[in-house]
Amino acid sequence: MSALLEMRSITKTFPGVKALDEVNLTVKEGEIHALVGENGAGKSTLMKVLSGVYPAGSYDGEIHYDGQLAEFGDIADSERRGIIIIHQELALVPLLSIAENLFLGNELTKGGIIDWQGTFKRTEELLKKVGLSEAPTTLVDKLGVGKQQLVEIAKALSKEVRLLILDEPTAALSEADSQALLNLMLELKSHGVTSIIISHKLNEVRRVADSVTVIRDGTTVSTMDAKTQPITEDAIVRDMVGRDMAHRYPDRERRAGDMLLEVTDWNVWHSEHVERQVIKNAAFNVRAGEVVGIAGLMGSGRTELAMSLFGRSYGRNISGSVAIKGQPADVSSVPKAIDAGLAYVTEDRKSLGLILEETIQRNITLANLPGVSSGGILNENEETEVSEKYRNAMNIRTPSVFQKVMNLSGGNQQKVVLSKWLFAQPDVLILDEPTRGIDVGAKFEIYGIINDLSAQGKGVLMISSEMPELLGMCDRIYVMNEGALVGELTAEEASQERIMSLIVTE
Ligand SMILES: Nc1ncnc2c1ncn2[C@@H]1O[C@H](COP(=O)(O)OP(=O)(O)OP(=O)(O)O)[C@@H](O)[C@H]1O
Ligand SMILES: [Mg+2]
Incomplete structure (x- = not known):
């Protein structure tokens, strides 16, 4: 040829x-x-x-x-x-x-x-x-x-x-x-x-x-x-x-502490087709230090579950109860959900996660401005310091944190979204397809950061379509199908075949 x-x-x-x-x-x-x-x-x-x-x-x-x-x-x-x-x-x-x-x-x-x-x-x-x-x-x-x-x-x-x-x-x-x-x-x-x-x-x-x-x-x-x-x-x-990568997932110590997030009887109807129930009686929990996965096919309701929970960003007629650290929590709006200790990293970074014409720095601090302010006044030096820290930790490729997000490559935009929610210091971090479009080396870095968070006693709920990623990272995995949680597997029990068979048999 x-x-x-x-x-x-x-x-x-x-x-x-x-x-x-x-x-x-x-x-x-x-x-x-x-x-x-x-x-x-x-x-x-x-x-x-x-x-x-x-x-x-x-x-x-x-x-x-x-x-x-x-x-x-x-x-x-x-x-x-x-x-x-x-x-x-x-x-x-x-x-x-x-x-x-x-x-x-x-x-x-x-x-x-x-x-x-x-x-x-x-x-x-x-x-x-x-x-x-x-x-x-x-x-x-x-x-x-x-x-x-x-x-x-x-x-x-x-x-x-x-x-x-x-x-x-x-x-x-x-x-x-x-x-x-x-x-x-x-x-x-x-x-x-x-x-x-x-x-x-x-x-x-x-x-x-x-x-x-x-x-x-x-x-x-x-x-x-x-x-x-x-x-x-x-x-x-x-x-x-530029080097061999023997492991795609960093080692992780498994630990499950106190109950952090507990959701019961969660029901959600479709935003437009009011007669369609998209989440059916879902019940699940995340303990301190745990990374919990949600597996399922595309369209099984995983994103709808996460979004309905995070300040009712999706759905209608939402009912059910949410407890955080054992106390009933009000998560009925996005600010309330953030106050209650939840954060949600969206799968769709363009429409929900970032302000493209703003700088990397501003995007990273946006969900936690008090974290870089004193006496109600924004401290820009501190803002720069914080964003530099994340830029290094995530290896965000850019000449400066003052660069506009729209000039970043796709994968680096995703790293900015992640940084933003990590800096918000939530008790429970919900990650929806966190490594979509991210290269193998950077994935490893992100897994490491997730592990660090859980080591600090935070809880992570991870939605992913890449089964190896769920199997490599999670302590427990819920399986979702057609709006219902149809099974729960521990890390030891879980395998690609068992997850698929739960999806198919229900
Ligand atoms: N319009 C622009 N202005 C300034 N810098 C830019 C612009 N477009 C791309 N860059 C920079 O050029 C470099 C290469 O970007 P490019 O989008 O080609 O990466 P990529 O290999 O496609 O990455 P990804 O896998 O994340 O999509 C990056 O450092 C990026 O920030
Ligand atoms: Mg690209």
Whole structure:
């Protein structure tokens, strides 16, 4: 196979940051090429350079595509050459239909007016290619993230794609949706489409990739080719973090102290479909020093459980009782829940967790301003000190804590959300998919911080779709299915098979 793409010595700087430093990337025609590296290594930036988001002239180095020097002025330019990028944050318009989204800016017209009949027909064909059977008039809003991801790909296919770039496409997907998407990539490959995939899920990378390029600190570390050497997770990890990582989970001493959080008879109805009960008689507890997991499939109600508990941020007709440290607790609003000692780290960092146009520092101290104030006056030096501490502990990659959060890479934004709630010093910390989009090295750091918290006698409730993570971290695991807690396993009892069998048999 010859090279379809050669990026040579690409250097890209932002004020105060050299995001890419003479990076090289060669992608062969017809292959699936994975791009991996730690949070902030420069993966998304490299793909933005390639697709013209950062136009020619704003970076140094050369892009050779299909045998020619390519100098794209913008995204439309690279699209015309068949390069289609699907960004880390999805870009569909929620209140438009699937068909409208697919042909936005590219409308099919007949005699100067939109040809709806043609649009719907073409939409149906494209949806079929990606395995969706939704009506073209369905609002994107009504689709789960997995299906939205497939619609993005259908959109790419509407544009005669030759090189498809997927930036962390499966980060927010369930196991089944991820598999469907990876299968679709393989299918596209069989039709000659070349793809670049960025992912932190190394098992997926191993499964689909023909080659893997690892970048670290803005430089190319290595490229592995499955034809000449087997691509193993260990080899990828070693190149990513620059050392062997024998253990993915830090050692943890198990201890269960006094009762911290006790929830009984918890019932919640759907916010919009009032007749639908989403949480059914849930009862669970967390003791001081414990890390307790909630396992379950996507849509089983785990996030709804956490959000309804945290100041009724979700749901209607909520009933049940909550006790914290043995006393009835009022958690009926977010401020009250925080006062009562709860904190909730959301799975959706963009919409609920961060103020993007604010600095890292302000975001970290936001949930505990009294912690950096004296006599009601904010002490900015202390604020800086605190945020520097978290920046070091979490290895948040940024030139300064005064940087705006929106300029951080995806994984580093997630670390800021975590820092914010750790600094709030809650008694019980609820973590919803805490390591989504986080690289393996940083995951280890975050697990270490969770362990430290529990060693201090805090309680942690952890929702995660990554079963190895629950098994590696939790003292106990509740299993949730269709809104009900259907089982409870100790660390010793728990295994992937037992969790799955509880989900399936109930
Ligand atoms: N618009 C910007 N302004 C300033 N700095 C930026 C900007 N975009 C990216 N950076 C910085 O460039 C570096 C590389 O970021 P990039 O988003 O490419 O990382 P990544 O490898 O995609 O990480 P992740 O796995 O977390 O998504 C980071 O240090 C980031 O903070
Ligand atoms: Mg990225």
